[in-house]
Amino acid sequence: MRRGFPWARHAVLVLVSAVMLLPFYWVLKTAITDENIYAYPPRLTPLDPHLFNFVDVWYLIPFPRYLLNSVIVSALAVAGNVVLNALAGYALTRHFPAKRLVLLLLLSCMLIPFQATIIPAYLISARLGVLNTHLGLALPLLSTIVCIFIYKASFEAVPKSLIDAARIDGLSEWRIIATVLLPLSKPAIATNVILAFIWSWNSFMWPLIITRDAEMQTLPLGLARFLSYLEDTTGALYAFVVMVLLPGILVFLMAQKEFIRGLTSGATKG
Amino acid sequence: MATVSLRQVRKAFGGVEVVHGVDLEIADGEFVVLVGPSGCGKSTILRMVAGLEDITSGEIAIDGAVVNERDPKDRDIAMVFQDYALYPHMSVAENMAFSLRYRGVGKPEIRRRVEEAASILDIAHLLARRPRELSGGQRQRVAMGRAIVRDPKVFLFDEPLSNLDAKLRVQMRTEIKRLRDRLRATTIYVTHDQVEAMTLADRIVVMQGGHIQQVGTPEEIYDTPATSFVAGFMGAPAMxxxxxxxxxxxxxxxxxxxxxxxxxxxxxxxxxxxxxxxxxxxxxxxxxxxxxxxxxxxxxxxxxxxxxxxxxxxxxxxxxxxxxxxxxxxxxxxxxxxxxxxxxxxxxxxxxxxxxx
The missing domain is CATH 2.40.50.140 (Nucleic acid-binding proteins)
Incomplete structure (x- = not known):
């Protein structure tokens, strides 16, 4: 760590943080004031703050239904990622024939954008009969390659002798994952939870394609529908945005310490 | 307690053979030390006895039964690892009780065995602590305690003292010797330290390049080394x-x-x-x-x-x-x-x- 001018470093960090936080603040401010966002000069502090926009959003559209759908889909996605990625990650730490090929395939699959796989994903979902269901909404999000690799890196950091000891102690491979590796991989679990939650919570294209009726739609679709309902409702729109963002921010804040450790583990030695 | 037999045991990694047809008979209650320089195959042999490595060819028998195809858990062995291999997320007591829990031993019996082993190793006051709160020597004791509570047929030690500083190593060596005399269990102990080998063993197996160079009591190894390698390896300073x-x-x-x-x-x-x-x-x-x-x-x-x-x-x-x-x-x-x-x-x-x- 370099010494000298700590106040200068802090000033720069405060400035950068302000730049990052300003849009969030602006959204929140608009949501509670109904201000015209194009007003000039812009007003920094809120004038006559109120919560009517949030009430409007809750009652004007079936917000609770969208919220429930989003919660169910995200819960499924989080559970799927935490469990399935751990199994895949563990498999990748073991030796098996053509392991390098499998790793290469997984890595190359990361290069394919989701949009390119939507048609096959839709056809498979139709075959499985899960169109317009919560499971169908969550299915393509149940496992993500990058999160598999996060588990893999985390499991590889666990000393091999611990796994040997567990094997001698009589644990099956499943038990080794559940009782030895996962408790020692909390940062990787947190990373999986956050990323799976954010990706499923924000997912728009897939729910748009797979849902047929409004009862199954999630919050991002609700937001789009809300946009088409009303004109000149910047305040209500921003209130909606705040309500959509809030759970994600909460999940992130709860797990952020472990999350950051998870993203950087394996990046440096020791 | 049990006998251990290795018959023409070979191990190859890929195309490279690292253990070349080893024969060894270990008697019931005997403390055998495998000693040799790095890469001589001693740890590989130990891991094959434990079932953590497959055997390329040959036969390993514990108490007369061939165990080649048995999983580690079914061999009735306990192993003490070089880096202790204690579960960091469990307390000392949980670490020691862990394998018993998975073997369906009743809670009162687990408790009795853990307390008994803890008192033998003088770690009873540490049972509630996590491994990270222990010193190297204490961790080593817990690792041994975890093996003792199992009351296995065979104890396996894989360079258990090499992570300790010189003073602690001497102290723990004495402890192991004391424990050895108390338990009288069949034990295979791997080390590269010939002083450990001389002081602990009933019989020493000196290895080099995947071959056994000599098997004998410490006195035999010291007095009549079978090869110039054994002569040069055993003794401080060397011959x-x-x-x-x-x-x-x-x-x-x-x-x-x-x-x-x-x-x-x-x-x-x-x-x-x-x-x-x-x-x-x-x-x-x-x-x-x-x-x-x-x-x-x-x-x-x-x-x-x-x-x-x-x-x-x-x-x-x-x-x-x-x-x-x-x-x-x-x-x-x-x-x-x-x-x-x-x-x-x-x-x-x-x-x-x-x-x-």
């Missing part, structure tokens, strides 16, 4: 191995010193060979002290005082000769040192095969 020849019924050292040999060695007359001399068996002679034994007279090159004794390296016609001499008898390099050789302390080895003659 001096000097090129020489047999001429006129005597072993002739590089500086021309001739050591008369017993008649049975005369058959090697004229052969070039390796002469082994233990540093501690070369008797220091004061400069003008008389002796009827053959005498080496050579200048000191390095003098290392240890307090209780002094290690001196001599220049014997271009070859280093290590000796132990009384404290303060040799003070600085350049001094000439006289050493008397007892003829029965001379070891002869074939120069090509390294075999004892």
């Amino acid at each position: 001096n191995l000097l090129p020489g020849a047999i001429a006129g019924g005597a072993a002739v050292l590089p500086d021309g010193t001739a050591i008369p040999l017993p008649p049975d060695a005369h058959g090697y007359e004229g052969e070039a060979l390796v002469i082994g001399l233990r540093p501690e068996r070369l008797g220091y002679l004061a400069p003008d002290a008389p002796t009827d034994r053959p005498v080496i007279d050579a200048p000191a090159v390095v003098v290392e005082p240890l307090g209780s004794e002094t290690l001196v390296t001599l220049d014997l016609a271009g070859h280093a000769l290590h000796v132990k001499v009384p404290p303060r008898s040799v003070r600085r390099p350049g001094e000439r040192v006289r050493l008397a050789i007892a003829p029965d302390s001379v070891h002869l080895f074939d120069r090509d095969t390294g075999r004892r003659l």
Whole structure:
């Protein structure tokens, strides 16, 4: 760590943080004031703050239904990622024939954008009969390659002798994952939870394609529908945005310490 | 308790064979130490006995039953690892109880066994702590406690002391010795430290390059090393191995010193060979002290005082000769040192095969 001018470093960090936080603040401010966002000069502090926009959003559209759908889909996605990625990650730490090929395939699959796989994903979902269901909404999000690799890196950091000891102690491979590796991989679990939650919570294209009726739609679709309902409702729109963002921010804040450790583990030695 | 048998056990990683057909019989209650330099295959053998490595060919039997195809958990063994391998997210008591829980042992019995092992190892006051709150020596005790509670047929130790500092290592070695005498369990102990091997073993197995060089009691290994490798590996400092020849019924050292040999060695007359001399068996002679034994007279090159004794390296016609001499008898390099050789302390080895003659 370099010494000298700590106040200068802090000033720069405060400035950068302000730049990052300003849009969030602006959204929140608009949501509670109904201000015209194009007003000039812009007003920094809120004038006559109120919560009517949030009430409007809750009652004007079936917000609770969208919220429930989003919660169910995200819960499924989080559970799927935490469990399935751990199994895949563990498999990748073991030796098996053509392991390098499998790793290469997984890595190359990361290069394919989701949009390119939507048609096959839709056809498979139709075959499985899960169109317009919560499971169908969550299915393509149940496992993500990058999160598999996060588990893999985390499991590889666990000393091999611990796994040997567990094997001698009589644990099956499943038990080794559940009782030895996962408790020692909390940062990787947190990373999986956050990323799976954010990706499923924000997912728009897939729910748009797979849902047929409004009862199954999630919050991002609700937001789009809300946009088409009303004109000149910047305040209500921003209130909606705040309500959509809030759970994600909460999940992130709860797990952020472990999350950051998870993203950087394996990046440096020791 | 049980016997362990290895019959023609081989292990290859890819195309490279690292253990070449090892045969070894370990008796019930015997403490056997596998010793050798890094890469000699000792840990691989231990892991094969544990079931953590497959056997390429051959047979391993525990208590008469071939266990080649058995999982580690079904072999009734317990292993102590070099890095302790304690579960960091569990307390000491949970670590010790862990395997018993998975074997369906009742809670009162688990508790009894954990407490008993803890009192044997003097860790009863640490049971509630996590491994990270323990010192290296305490962790090692917990690792041993975890093995003891299992009451297995065979104990396996994989270099258990090599992560400890020198002082603690000596202390733990004594503890293991005490434990050994108390439990009298069949044990295979792997180490690269020949002092550990000498002090702990009922029998020592010296390995090199995937082969067993010699199996014997510590005394046999020390007194009659089967090969020049064993001679050079066991003992601190190691045996001096000097090129020489047999001429006129005597072993002739590089500086021309001739050591008369017993008649049975005369058959090697004229052969070039390796002469082994233990540093501690070369008797220091004061400069003008008389002796009827053959005498080496050579200048000191390095003098290392240890307090209780002094290690001196001599220049014997271009070859280093290590000796132990009384404290303060040799003070600085350049001094000439006289050493008397007892003829029965001379070891002869074939120069090509390294075999004892």
